[in-house]
Amino acid sequence: MSSPYLLHAEGIRKSFSGVPALLDGHLALRPGTVHALCGGNGAGKSTLLNILMGIIERDAGTVRMKGHEVTFNSPHAALKAGIAMISQELEPVPEMSVAENIYLGREPRTRLGLIDHRAMQRQTCELLASLELDLAPDAKLGNLSIADMQMVEIARAISQDAHIIIMDEPTSAIGERETELLFSAIGRLKQRGAGIIYVSHRMNELYRIADDYTIMRDGTFIESGAMADIDRHRLITTVLGKELDEEYAKFNRPGDNTLLEVDGYGRGSAFQQVSLHLKCGEILGIFGLMGSGRSEFLDALFGAAPADHGEARLEGSPYHPRHPGDAMRAGFAYVTEDRKGSGLVMDASIKRNVTLASIADVAHAGLINESRENLATRPFIDRLHIKASSVDMPVRQMSGGNQQKVVLAKWLQTNPRILMLDEPTRGVDVGAKREIYAFMSEFAQDDRAILMTSSEIPEVLGMSDRVLVFRKGRISGELSGSELTQENLVRLSS
Amino acid sequence: MSQSSSLTSSPVPKGKPSHNLASFMSDYGIVIAFIVLCVVLSVVSPYFLGVNNLLNVLRQVSINGVLAIGMTFVILTRGIDLSVGSVMAFSAMVAASFAGASADYGLILPILLGLGAGLVLGSINGLMVARFAIPPFVMTLGMLSMARGLTYIYSDGMPISSLSSHFLWLGQGMVAGIPVPVLLFATVFIIAWFTLRYTAFGRYVYAIGGNPTASRLSGINVRRITFSVYAISGILCGLAGLMIAARTSAALPQAGVAYELDAIAAVVIGGTSLAGGKGRIIGTLFGVLIIGVINNGLDLLGVSSFYQQLVKGAIIVIAVMLDRSRLTNA
Known part of the structure; x- marks a missing residue:
């Protein structure tokens, strides 16, 4: 046969x-x-x-x-x-x-x-x-x-x-x-x-x-x-199994006020002389290959591995994060590229992951108020369309897209103004991707802004107002408007 | 599997997931094991269910119980504390040296010194693990030897006996018919249970054991929490030291050798994962009770202590094996 x-x-x-x-x-x-x-x-x-x-x-x-x-x-x-x-x-x-x-x-x-x-x-x-x-x-x-x-x-x-x-x-x-x-x-x-x-x-x-x-x-x-x-x-x-809205639901509009300025940031051999500015209401894309220093730069900006050169200013005042706690108090949130490794506590429930970075908000004198914790978690289930049987479900049992939404919920719960997203849609299915894109546009309004890195070119092109390209730890170029093309990204990054 | 979840789920969460036999067993398996053990022992030995014997079991387990509670905190953060037996012996020696029947230091000073000695050594463990990233196994293995050495140096190798009657009350006294060590153990247990269940600190202990990187990036002071669990284990070693010196009417330099094994065994039998982040203090309570009841039952049956060690070891392995098979079948 x-x-x-x-x-x-x-x-x-x-x-x-x-x-x-x-x-x-x-x-x-x-x-x-x-x-x-x-x-x-x-x-x-x-x-x-x-x-x-x-x-x-x-x-x-x-x-x-x-x-x-x-x-x-x-x-x-x-x-x-x-x-x-x-x-x-x-x-x-x-x-x-x-x-x-x-x-x-x-x-x-x-x-x-x-x-x-x-x-x-x-x-x-x-x-x-x-x-x-x-x-x-x-x-x-x-x-x-x-x-x-x-x-x-x-x-x-x-x-x-x-x-x-x-x-x-x-x-x-x-x-x-x-x-x-x-x-x-x-x-x-x-x-x-x-x-x-x-x-x-x-x-x-x-x-x-x-x-x-x-x-x-x-x-x-x-x-x-x-x-x-x-x-x-x-x-x-x-x-x-259904019709979709436009893939990159982009409706944010960069404002005139500068939210964050970074001047000559550097750390060891990971990245050097990185300068940028981020405006209110802007989605600033950072494109670069693996090892180009893009993730390390975000780590530094979040105080996870502080920069040893350069300075940053947040709305004009000096910003020198030494720990993630400093960055969080200043209004930063950081969705890392590795959600299993550094985003979620996999065996913990949705609820516990969502409140991980903001326990103080649901606790009084060190004691956790569980009903307040439930109240804090539930709105995100609806708002981000998280599919889950209950807020007590362990995140390990969820699909990649839903896990990523739990990470987003964790950071939204801290009420950030600057959201840093490293590979926001890695391992996320098409439907959830669109929801995340729509969420990004919604977030980048008023006095808030997004700093996003991605190695997926269509995503960078589709969602960014401006793009900085990293190569070997340095910024090799800035693209906006009609310069935002796949050819330019590839040329500047390699 | 991730598939099963999104297939069956509705977008809006409602109520708790339904409980079936498997999840019941995983939640209460240890309780069932404990009850079965007690039933078997009460059948084979008529003395087992006597009030005196049961109080005796509780008195015997209370020292290991206090150590195992500290151990649970440490293990939940992916750590281990091998030094508990030695730190307990040192604390007992320090406390006893101020609790002689002839000297008049009262009860408060020896208690504070005993707890303080444990806290200091535990804090050294915590500092080295949290600040200098010494692996917990290595650091506490070193402390196991150092604390034992300190005990011999401090006591010049001699036991301290003839302790004041106030002090002996900590190990031999009764309140409302209940032995004082049992009350101490119960108090520590309730505080620990409450801390892990309801406080932000308890939540952080689980979180840093589950994923230290994610915890650090969520603004949690991982070093401080890590330091704290070793300090907690240390101070509980101090308490156990007071209890053992008072119960045996003496502080012996060789006290508590290999006690860390029983404490770790109780935690592991209780279902806490050595990989951190998973486990419950109630499990540790039953782990402690199971070890105590096995020791007691084999005593009652006249089984030699050589065989007791064999049985206890086998039970640890079987308990973890059952836990594993439950996890892989889930």
């Missing part, structure tokens, strides 16, 4: 303690193609992928590889059959070298049964060369950029003869240049006849590299077809 499909999953069902997460999972992957798996947060994509990888067991349905029915009960079994997954969640061993990571668990041996380091080194060199990757086999993995680590994971997948590679948001943590490297690696994988299941919330990427698409919504297969046959608008409305 032959099949035109590398992988064909049909009728996959899965419930978690009685709650259905996947009702009808369906995916047909052709060899030598990139297949976009599309759906909002909670559509059941991750459940389907985890089932394909053998991480969780399916309740019903069939999975066939090249026509043969298969069932994997562990990722190891899936890997043996040729399915590999590359995601942010898969942790490599940072203290070991590139070569050791690639051959982890199946190191070449000498006749005495010892690890044959020379053979391992040689095989790694050949492998990296075949992928045109410029990495040293003995480099410590922990010293590499996230993008390079992903490349190592891809090399590892290929060395294991994987011909089905699942990529879950592979570009969410890497910059423009690294994305290009990833795409050319994907191109080479296609030539070898591999099939790639690609998940991303970034529409531009899907249209660039995907051949086929499958759309899921609410745990159910909706439709699939060739990427060339579906336009952007129909793709988004099918994913969401």
